[in-house]
Amino acid sequence: MATLVITDNLKEELIKFLKKNHKADLTTTYLHYLEKKFNVKPVLFPRDKMIYQSQEDLVKRLGEQGKLWRETEIKIQFGQQSVNEQTKKIYICPYTGKVFGDNTCANPQDAIYDWVSRCPENTERSGGLRVKRFFVSEDPEVIKNYIVKQKEPIKKMVFSSAVTGKLFNSKQAVIEDLVKNQIKPFEFVKMLNQNLYEIEGTFLGFIQKQLDESQVSAFFEAISGIEELAQHVKEWQEESGDEASEH
Numbered sequence: 001m002a003t004l005v006i007t008d009n010l011k012e013e014l015i016k017f018l019k020k021n022h023k024a025d026l027t028t029t030y031l032h033y034l035e036k037k038f039n040v041k042p043v044l045f046p047r048d049k050m051i052y053q054s055q056e057d058l059v060k061r062l063g064e065q066g067k068l069w070r071e072t073e074i075k076i077q078f079g080q081q082s083v084n085e086q087t088k089k090i091y092i093c094p095y096t097g098k099v100f101g102d103n104t105c106a107n108p109q110d111a112i113y114d115w116v117s118r119c120p121e122n123t124e125r126s127g128g129l130r131v132k133r134f135f136v137s138e139d140p141e142v143i144k145n146y147i148v149k150q151k152e153p154i155k156k157m158v159f160s161s162a163v164t165g166k167l168f169n170s171k172q173a174v175i176e177d178l179v180k181n182q183i184k185p186f187e188f189v190k191m192l193n194q195n196l197y198e199i200e201g202t203f204l205g206f207i208q209k210q211l212d213e214s215q216v217s218a219f220f221e222a223i224s225g226i227e228e229l230a231q232h233v234k235e236w237q238e239e240s241g242d243e244a245s246e247h
Contacts, residue, residue: 004218006226010036015228026236027211028189030219034210035188042186044197047163051186053203058183059175061200062162069174072160072167074135076145077153082108083146090143092135092167095121097153099146135160141169 006014013036018024024032034040041054052058062068077097083090087101091112098115100108112134116122124131137143142158159168163182168174191199191207199207209215224233 004215004222006033006222011226014223014226018229018232024232025239026216026220027192029223029232030211030216031189031191033219040188042188042191042203043183044186045183047182049197050200051191051197051203052200053206055179055183057200057203059178062178067162068178069159069162069168069171071157072135073155074142074158074167075153076156083143085147087143087147089136089138090146092137093119093122094133094135095119095123101143101146135167136165137167139166139168139173141173142167 010033014029014033017032018029021028042051043055043058044051045058052061059068074092074094075097077099082104083099083101084104086103089102089108091100091108093099093112093116095116096119098119100111100115102108105111113132116132116134117130119130122130124133137158139158145156159171159174160166161168161174161177163178166177168177186197220233220236223229
C-alpha cells in the first residue's frame, strides 16, 4: 500500500471539517480531503443536468464541443434609433437592422414581432407567412452600436450564446453571462449521494480513481496517526466492525 502523507494545511482542514461535522463518516471525510487537496470546485450545468469538475473545465469543454457560442452577423442601421444611454435591452430585425429599445418603446417585443411580420426585406417563409425571427441583446457593448449615428447601415460580427440565444459583443461576455446565470456550485461531498445529475466523464474518472479501495485505506492509515482525530478514527473502526458482524 502506498504511503499517503497529509500536509499540515490539509490536517488543519480535516480537523476543522470534523469539528463542524461530528457525524461525518470516513468516505465523506475523504471526499472533503480530496476537495481541498486537488482544489476541486464542482459546478452544475442545469440545462444538460451535468456536473463538471470546475467552472474553468465546463467553459473549456463546452467551447471544444461548440456548445458555448456562435458567430452571428447583425445589421446596424444608424440614424434616429429607439436606443439611448439608458437602454438595457434591445430587439433587432436581422433583415434591416431596425431596433426597438426596452425604455423607448412601450412593448418592444410586440413591436419587433409586428415589424418582422411586415418587413419587406424578410424573405423567409413558413407556411406561406413571413418568419418572425429577430435578435435580442442585453450586452451594453452591443447596445452602444445602435446609439452612434451613421449615414449607412453596417454589418458587424457578434457572438450568440449557444445556451440562451442572446447576442454579446465578445466571447468573454458570453462566458461571463454563462458563469453568472447558467451554472451553480455543487458540493463535492454530496456527489456520491445524488442521482439527479450526470457527472462529466473525465471528472467521473477522477472520482473513481481516487475512491479506489487502496487509496481510501491509505488515507485511513494516514489519518489514524493524527492525534486530534483519534476519536473519529475509533468511531469509524467501530462502525466498520458493526457492519461486518451484520453480514
